[in-house]
Amino acid sequence: MTLAERDAKVIWHPYTQMQTAGLPVGIVKGEGAVLFDEDGKQYIDAISSWWVNLYGHAHPYIAQKISEQLTKLEHVIFAGFTHEPAVQLAERLLPLLPDNQKKAFYSDNGSTAIEVALKMCLQYWLNKGQKRTKILAFNNSYHGDTFGAMAVSGRSAFTAAFDELLFEVDFIDLPTRENISDLKSHISNLRSELACFIFEPLVQGSAGMLMYEAQYLDELLHHCRQEQVLTIADEVFTGFGRTGKRFASEYLTAQPDIMCFSKGLTGGTMALGLTTCTQAIYDAFLSQDKMKTLFHGHSFTANPIACTAALASLDLFESDDTLANIQRIKQRHSVFMEQVKVHPKIRAVRQTGTIIAMEWETGEQTSYLSSLRDRIYNYFLDAGIILRPLGNIIYILPPYCITDRQLDYIYRKILDALNEI
Numbered sequence: 139m140t141l142a143e144r145d146a147k148v149i150w151h152p153y154t155q156m157q158t159a160g161l162p163v164g165i166v167k168g169e170g171a172v173l174f175d176e177d178g179k180q181y182i183d184a185i186s187s188w189w190v191n192l193y194g195h196a197h198p199y200i201a202q203k204i205s206e207q208l209t210k211l212e213h214v215i216f217a218g219f220t221h222e223p224a225v226q227l228a229e230r231l232l233p234l235l236p237d238n239q240k241k242a243f244y245s246d247n248g249s250t251a252i253e254v255a256l257k258m259c260l261q262y263w264l265n266k267g268q269k270r271t272k273i274l275a276f277n278n279s280y281h282g283d284t285f286g287a288m289a290v291s292g293r294s295a296f297t298a299a300f301d302e303l304l305f306e307v308d309f310i311d312l313p314t315r316e317n318i319s320d321l322k323s324h325i326s327n328l329r330s331e332l333a334c335f336i337f338e339p340l341v342q343g344s345a346g347m348l349m350y351e352a353q354y355l356d357e358l359l360h361h362c363r364q365e366q367v368l369t370i371a372d373e374v375f376t377g378f379g380r381t382g383k384r385f386a387s388e389y390l391t392a393q394p395d396i397m398c399f400s401k402g403l404t405g406g407t408m409a410l411g412l413t414t415c416t417q418a419i420y421d422a423f424l425s426q427d428k429m430k431t432l433f434h435g436h437s438f439t440a441n442p443i444a445c446t447a448a449l450a451s452l453d454l455f456e457s458d459d460t461l462a463n464i465q466r467i468k469q470r471h472s473v474f475m476e477q478v479k480v481h482p483k484i485r486a487v488r489q490t491g492t493i494i495a496m497e498w499e500t501g502e503q504t505s506y507l508s509s510l511r512d513r514i515y516n517y518f519l520d521a522g523i524i525l526r527p528l529g530n531i532i533y534i535l536p537p538y539c540i541t542d543r544q545l546d547y548i549y550r551k552i553l554d555a556l557n558e559i
């Protein structure tokens with residue numbers, strides 16, 4: 139039996155309608171931007187394995203560091219105990235962030251990093267004796283699949299089965315020149331109830347790589363500060379170079395109170411979540427009263443292997459190669475964008491840094507459930523490219539080590555697909 143057939147007997151896959159989905163592809167090996175299946179077929183990983191991989195698969199440097207750490211310390215309870223990788227990671231990462239970020243709280247994935255951020259904000263106000271329980275978020279946002287993270291995400295097919303149980307969130311449109319003053323007065327009107335505002339800076343990934351201007355977000359964040367509404371930058375996806383700068387928040391002058399990281403944090407090697415915050419938020423939990431404690435943690439909080447992977451990943455992130463690669467991909471994408479945007483089957487193209495997204499003309503509205511999606515997906519799989527369209531939106535989000543030849547092949551196949559599908 140193949141891996142895929144054995145899988146079909148025992149596994150239930152994420153986001154997958156198991157009745158109609160084809161057999162999964164059994165992957166046995168990865169190297170650079172390429173994955174190998176059990177028949178030896180190669181695939182270019184054009185989506186960085188769900189946006190997590192930065193430097194290529196099975197990176198020898200990260201592997202070596204992890205392997206050394208594994209024989210030293212694999213895990214230890216993180217309440218009452220600490221270890222070198224967790225401390226060193228916070229010591230190295232905090233100085234790379236906006237300079238108001240002073241404390242690091244670990245968890246083990248992106249959704250949990252968001253849950254922690256939400257709890258920090260809600261309890262911050264409680265600890266200060268103020269009743270502020272409302273949360274502000276953008277329409278079409280995506281912050282994860284656990285209940286709190288799902289609640290602050292836009293209502294969609296993903297949330298539909300649970301909508302009634304999700305706490306109420308005030309959703310606003312992305313800021314533009316036209317609506318910015320309305321958004322600001324909306325916030326002012328709600329200010330005494332608003333605990334926090336959570337946002338994906340510059341790019342709303344799951345929504346279909348929707349992009350918006352830093353300028354108006356910046357204005358919105360300054361306004362939140364003025365109205366004492368705490369702000370949470372969800373950089374789970376945008377962190378670590380994706381948008382062309384180290385963090386999307388570097389495009390802003392306003393500093394968020396809280397930041398969330400996961401995905402690229404470990405170079406895509408291990409599950410790890412990180413929530414950072416200001417001194418003021420941290421201080422609001424200091425008390426003789428135990429009820430003011432942040433009662434949150436996970437068994438694998440700050441796992442030493444995951445922190446070690448993140449440290450090794452930071453070494454690679456800070457090397458000249460990575461910055462050059464990010465610039466190279468950005469440059470190549472923008473050349474391709476000019477080429478593809480005139481195609482009659484392309485409704486829109488957009489790019490931020492290493493992310494390029496194209497909306498395929500379907501004759502119907504853009505939708506995650508678009509029937510075109512499976513045809514596009516299978517077309518590229520046959521061609522040895524992993525692209526995972528969000529409905530009729532295809533995007534390229536490559537590991538930074540992708541070669542020019544591999545990029546050219548993807549670009550060419552996209553043009554072929556536009557003509558053939």
Ligand SMILES: *Cc1c(COP(=O)(O)O)cnc(C)c1O
Nearest residue numbers: 247248249280281282343374375
């Ligand atoms: C993926 C993602 C999350 C959730 O992270 P998981 O590790 O998948 O739980 C949260 N926010 C954003 C912006 C994401 O892209």
